[in-house]
Amino acid sequence: xxxxxxxxxxxxxxxxxxxxxxxxxxxxxxxxxxxxxxxxxxxxxxxxxxxxxxxxxxxxxxxxxxxxxxxxxxxxxxxxxxxxxxxxxxxxxxxxxxxxxxxxxxxxxxxxxxxxxxxxxxxxxxxxxxxxxxxxxxxxxxxxxxxxxxxxxxxxxxxxxxxxxxxxxxxxxxxxxxxxxxxxxxxxxxxxxxxxxxxxxxxxxxxxxxxxxxxxxxxxxxxxxxxxxxxxxxxxxxxxxxxxxxxxxxxxxxxxxxxxxxxxx
Amino acid sequence: xxxxxxxxxxxxxxxxxxxxxxxxxxxxxxxxxxxxxxxxxxxxxxxxxxxxxxxxxxxxxxxxxxxxxxxxxxxxxxxxxxxxxxxxxxxxxxxxxxxxxxxxxxxxxxxxxxxxxxxxxxxxxxxxxxxxxxxxxxxxxxxxxxxxxxxxxxxxxxxxx
Numbered sequence: 001x002x003x004x005x006x007x008x009x010x011x012x013x014x015x016x017x018x019x020x021x022x023x024x025x026x027x028x029x030x031x032x033x034x035x036x037x038x039x040x041x042x043x044x045x046x047x048x049x050x051x052x053x054x055x056x057x058x059x060x061x062x063x064x065x066x067x068x069x070x071x072x073x074x075x076x077x078x079x080x081x082x083x084x085x086x087x088x089x090x091x092x093x094x095x096x097x098x099x100x101x102x103x104x105x106x107x108x109x110x111x112x113x114x115x116x117x118x119x120x121x122x123x124x125x126x127x128x129x130x131x132x133x134x135x136x137x138x139x140x141x142x143x144x145x146x147x148x149x150x151x152x153x154x155x156x157x158x159x160x161x162x163x164x165x166x167x168x169x170x171x172x173x174x175x176x177x178x179x180x181x182x183x184x185x186x187x188x189x190x191x192x193x194x195x196x197x198x199x200x201x202x203x204x205x206x207x208x209x210x211x212x213x214x215x216x217x218x219x220x221x222x223x224x225x226x227x228x229x230x231x232x233x234x235x236x237x238x239x240x241x242x243x244x245x246x247x248x249x250x251x252x253x254x255x256x257x258x259x260x261x262x263x264x265x
Numbered sequence: 266x267x268x269x270x271x272x273x274x275x276x277x278x279x280x281x282x283x284x285x286x287x288x289x290x291x292x293x294x295x296x297x298x299x300x301x302x303x304x305x306x307x308x309x310x311x312x313x314x315x316x317x318x319x320x321x322x323x324x325x326x327x328x329x330x331x332x333x334x335x336x337x338x339x340x341x342x343x344x345x346x347x348x349x350x351x352x353x354x355x356x357x358x359x360x361x362x363x364x365x366x367x368x369x370x371x372x373x374x375x376x377x378x379x380x381x382x383x384x385x386x387x388x389x390x391x392x393x394x395x396x397x398x399x400x401x402x403x404x405x406x407x408x409x410x411x412x413x414x415x416x417x418x419x420x421x422x423x424x425x426x
Contacts, residue, residue, distance in 0.1 A: 005411040008418070014396065036419075043418040050369050051391040054279050057365070059272065063293045067275065070304045194294060
């Protein structure tokens with residue numbers, strides 16, 4: 001009795017030469033074995049060709065870019081360390097002001113989630129906040145650090161004690177939203193979901209900041225919007241273990257505007 | 266890690282991703298998701314004999330999570346009373362973005378609806394692994410590889426008929 005695996009090996013061309021004759025004769029003599037041989041031949045070719053077809057698939061550009069990013073981190077890295085470093089500036093000289101912000105916000109804002117649009121008619125609270133920050137900065141004689149140039153409205157979600165404002169400040173120290181908008185506006189309509197956009201912005205280590213189009217959506221007003229994510233978590237303060245930051249950009253009067261910045265851990 | 270996480274490895278994940286997404290665009294999301302997971306856990310899996318199996322499990326869970334999030338499953342109960350989840354019909358469209366032939370997609374779909382042992386070994390065959398490599402990968406004797414492969418190929422032929 002011929003073992004069917006011998007037939008398979010014969011069909012696959014992996015049977016030792018010295019056994020060929022015996023198997024060949026058996027196949028020729030038995031229609032059932034012939035049918036089995038055809039089955040193995042057919043499925044062997046099918047799997048081989050399908051494998052080739054799959055291997056010949058090009059890796060899409062956006063996937064290749066992600067792979068390249070992942071390859072650059074040779075060592076296993078916990079999530080928080082794969083981040084852009086926006087915190088390097090905050091060394092000894094800024095520790096004081098960071099602490100001041102933290103203290104200030106313990107009294108006022110418990111949030112780790114949202115900054116929403118810069119509505120000019122709805123910013124009294126934040127204007128006061130910015131003034132307070134400027135005063136603190138002056139008191140500490142820190143001149144190189146600017147308060148956020150935008151008026152922000154904070155939508156708070158209760159959370160643990162957090163250094164949110166420090167993170168916002170640091171984000172804005174490096175994130176030039178006007179420059180970003182002007183750059184991304186030129187390509188955003190062509191970007192596909194998960195495609196990476198490389199900006200000219202750099203983090204504190206000089207690393208180029210990249211963004212990924214996370215999703216397309218419509219705002220409540222029916223405007224076309226894009227959710228753009230920083231490609232890596234950001235380290236925005238000394239205690240920040242990594243913050244995922246996404247930006248909502250909505251098309252208003254043919255121009256994309258930053259409608260919200262979302263912070264999630 | 267015994268297996269190198271290179272481009273060939275990444276492409277070897279594609280058949281499974283294609284089969285569960287039915288050729289939709291998000292196949293690459295699954296592949297990259299699994300790859301990212303493995304990269305981040307290189308230390309953890311450095312001695313694991315079957316990294317691809319880990320990647321497949323990861324893709325499976327990513328896909329289920331994604332579908333659940335977007336409510337693209339219809340929960341049903343089969344004849345034997347088991348809970349099953351069926352992807353909504355509109356999600357099963359074959360995307361033109363994949364250049365595999367319709368026939369190839371159909372074959373992939375058949376393979377990945379077979380039992381686990383067949384899926385596993387035919388997936389390795391798609392990756393052009395030798396019997397010996399299959400044996401090492403699956404950690405089973407080469408004789409078992411051959412008999413399993415023969416059985417699964419016969420089953421495949423029957424399902425394609």
